[in-house]
Amino acid sequence: MSREVVQDDTRRLWSRGMAATLAAQFISALADNALLFCTLALLKSQLYPQWTQPILQEFFVGAYIVLAPFAGPFADSWPKGRVMLIANTLKLAGALGICLGLNPFVAYGLVGVGAAVYSPAKYGILSELTGAEHLVKANSLMESSTIAAILLGAIAGGALADWNVRGALASVAACYAAAALANLFIPRLPPAHRLARHSVSALLADFRQVLGQLFSIAEARFSVLGTSLFWGAGSTMRFLLIAWVPVALGVANNRMPAYLNAVVAIGIVLGAGLAARYVTLARVNRALGGGILLGLSVCAISVTTHLWVACAVLLLVGAGGGFFVVPLNALLQEKGQESVGAGHAVAVQNLAENSAMLVMIGLYIGLEKGGVPVTRIALGFGALFSLAIAGLGWYRVRARGSLRQGPVAVLRSRF
Numbered sequence: 001m002s003r004e005v006v007q008d009d010t011r012r013l014w015s016r017g018m019a020a021t022l023a024a025q026f027i028s029a030l031a032d033n034a035l036l037f038c039t040l041a042l043l044k045s046q047l048y049p050q051w052t053q054p055i056l057q058e059f060f061v062g063a064y065i066v067l068a069p070f071a072g073p074f075a076d077s078w079p080k081g082r083v084m085l086i087a088n089t090l091k092l093a094g095a096l097g098i099c100l101g102l103n104p105f106v107a108y109g110l111v112g113v114g115a116a117v118y119s120p121a122k123y124g125i126l127s128e129l130t131g132a133e134h135l136v137k138a139n140s141l142m143e144s145s146t147i148a149a150i151l152l153g154a155i156a157g158g159a160l161a162d163w164n165v166r167g168a169l170a171s172v173a174a175c176y177a178a179a180a181l182a183n184l185f186i187p188r189l190p191p192a193h194r195l196a197r198h199s200v201s202a203l204l205a206d207f208r209q210v211l212g213q214l215f216s217i218a219e220a221r222f223s224v225l226g227t228s229l230f231w232g233a234g235s236t237m238r239f240l241l242i243a244w245v246p247v248a249l250g251v252a253n254n255r256m257p258a259y260l261n262a263v264v265a266i267g268i269v270l271g272a273g274l275a276a277r278y279v280t281l282a283r284v285n286r287a288l289g290g291g292i293l294l295g296l297s298v299c300a301i302s303v304t305t306h307l308w309v310a311c312a313v314l315l316l317v318g319a320g321g322g323f324f325v326v327p328l329n330a331l332l333q334e335k336g337q338e339s340v341g342a343g344h345a346v347a348v349q350n351l352a353e354n355s356a357m358l359v360m361i362g363l364y365i366g367l368e369k370g371g372v373p374v375t376r377i378a379l380g381f382g383a384l385f386s387l388a389i390a391g392l393g394w395y396r397v398r399a400r401g402s403l404r405q406g407p408v409a410v411l412r413s414r415f
Contacts, residue, residue, distance in 0.1 A: 017081070017129045018138065020185035025122055026145040027182065028088055031175035033153025034160065035095055035111065038168040039104055040242065041161035041254045051369040054239040054361045056108050061235070061354040061361075063112030064119075068351035069207035070200075072120045080125035081186030083117060088183060090114030092176035099169035120346060128189050150265045158258025207347070210340045214348050217339060222396055223332035224352045226291070229392070230325045232356030233385050236364050237264070237298065237317070240381065243374045248305050263311050267318020272326045274319070279327040281334060288393045290323030295386030302379035324389075 040053050075083050091114035097107030126138045160168035214220050241264075242257040249256065271290060279286045297316040304310045336345020367377050 015129060016185060017187045017189075018141075020182050021081075021084075021122070021125060021129065022141055022145050024084060024088065024179045024182035024186070025142060026149045027175050028091065028118065028179040029146050029149035030153040030156070031091070031095070031172045031179065032111075032115065033150050034157030034168070034175070035098075035108075035172045036238075037154065037157030037254060037258045038161045038165060038172055039098055039108055041165050042098065042104060042169070044254075045165055049369075050243060051365055053242065054236075054365050054368075055105060057235055057239070057361050058358060058365075059105050059109035060112035060115070061357045063109055064116045064350055064354035065358065067113065067116040068347055068354075069203050071116050071350075072347040073203055073206075074117065075121040075124055079188045080121040080128065081183055081188060083121040084125070084186070085180055085183035087114040087118035087121065088176055088180040090117065092173055092180060095169060095173040095176055099166060099173055116350075119350065125186070125189075129187075147265065147269055151262045154258045154262045154265070155255075158253075158255040161254040211348055211351075214336065214340050214345060217335055220332055220335040220339070220345070222392070223328045223335065224349055226287075226328040226389075226392060227325055227332065227349060228352045228356035229385070229388055230291070230294075230321055230328075231353040232360035233294065233298075233381075234321065235357040236360045236381065239361065239364060240298075240374065240378055241314075243368065244301065244378060247374050248301075249307055249310065260310065260314055263314045264318040264321075267315040267320075268322035269318075270315070271319035271322025271324070273322075275323045275326040279323070281327070281331055284327045284331050285393065285396060287324050287327040288389055288396075290320040290325075291389035291392075292386050293320030294324060295320075295382045295384075295389060298382030298385065299379050300382075302375045302382070 036056070039056060043053055043056075091111045094107045094109070094111035094114065097110065098104050122142070126142060130138050157168065157172075160171055215224070238261055241260050245257045245260065246252045275287065275290070294317055297313050297320060300313050301310065301317075304313055332345055332349060336348075339345075340348075364377065364381075368374070
């Protein structure tokens, strides 16, 4: 494709490159979510202890943490469509490794490497494929395709795993191959920023500088802390549900935990819609109520024993999470763009969020290995999360110097 054609395409929302990008994202995200449930079913069939299941996620997020200083510069220094192709090829290799009997933890970690490489490229390419007037719509299309993929991937992963674990893993590998094929239809756009220096030390020094600069901004610090709490809780909640379903509902198949995770995803969509309606950046503290609702709903799960009640409570879990995290993401994008650049801000956010996931899942593994009943873990986890959100709100008020106004004035002016 000529450069002139590519430039003409960027004036429109829909183009061959945009369609290929959205298709690749949908298929790749669907495979990501299906792969987790298929691999968990494989561990179960091979009689791994229950507490080893969350270790899969530790390998996955560990790749994000290690590659955080490098993924963004790599995505900017190569054509992003080719970066996405490389990332999906890595995911394909990891999925094939699990299917062919390689160590599932190491192979799943390779999928995490692909995901870490993929993340900055899939968002960065949108501004290169379309004009500024269509960028918000392009991001909305990307998020919509991702949410649809999460729902379908979770359901498909659980159902396929109950059918045949090896067949399910082969199907997931085929999805990654299809996503890589879709990447080939993305125009080969010029790199956004060529690296002036390629040394590891230079990239680490640049990342440390960006990290310090972003965390010196109170609004950005608040946003990163909040989204990190959310994603740490979300990842732990996924494994909590897997262990909780057979204990509380008496259902031992692979489908039910996947379906209930899909219910949480539906709740996130609802919460995000409510946030768009009722929360603005000027009133971003309203989002904290969603975080507290999330924590209290997780507490309620600990005493739930009926399926439909569980669905209603998990819908509230998702709604609280969506209402909480969407405004904080918008706040970070604004402050990041004003200071270190959106790409660098996403890299810092990835590091913080995946570090929180690593810590929270590690704590969950320790409690489960120690024999603590899953219902007690849910109760304690929900209570601690609610307290953490309340503490974040208190920190927010103090950081903005609002305590001098008195509590009533604070509530009126901030919420």
